[in-house]
Amino acid sequence: MTEQSRFTRWVRKYSPRRGLICHFYIREKAKPFYGKVEFAYFNLFCPSKDWVVGGTKNHGISSARGKKSQIPCLNCFEVNDKFCAVIKKYETDRNDQFEIGIIFNKRKLKRDFAVINVSKNRPYPLPPPNKCHHFDNPRFRIGALRPFHYCDIVRVEIPEHNQFPAIGSIRWDSIMGILVKPQNQHDIAKLLESKGLGEVGIFAVL
Secondary structure: OOHHHHHHHHHHHHHHHHOEEEEEEEOOOOOOOOEEHHHHHHHHHOOOOOEEEEOEOOOOOOOOOOOOOOOOEEEEEEOOHHHHHHHHOHHHOOOOOEEEEEEEEHHHHOOOOEEEEOEOOOOOOOOOHHHHHHEOOHHHHHHHHOOOOOOOEEEEEOOOEOOEOOEEEEOHHHEEEEEEOHHHHHHHHHHHHHOOOOOOEEEEOO
């Protein structure tokens, strides 16, 4: 069984009950839509079992006055059949910027955060800025996010704290899986085992 097929079977086992979403960490060859790779390694090497994330602004479409949403969000892809289909063809449509993907339990995230299923349909009239991150246009994501740019987007709102950056801690029991490059699979498995996260699925599909 290929690693891609193993991943698809795992998704079909866990996704219907929990819902799964994937946040990617990419190398900064282009505009960093998603997290910096260093943040992923910080989480892997630090003693805490929880996963620290940062929210960024200006996601989604623009309002009628050209304003972007100022609500900080963590950008994720819905891990469903569409996502699995991209994983299966990734070897022939590779984007080496994708370094690590972490998969969260969507249902459990809703305990602590607002989780938005992003619509690809352009609304009319256009929403106010604080709702613009509820919508998106996949044509604008083709560059850095190829080949995942047409997958379904989910955004997790990360609250700000006064003047401090929007940083949130995702509980360890929300971590379901990690997508890695083959050469990193063994070392990351050892790291997770040492943190007591040995049941997290690790898939060398990037």
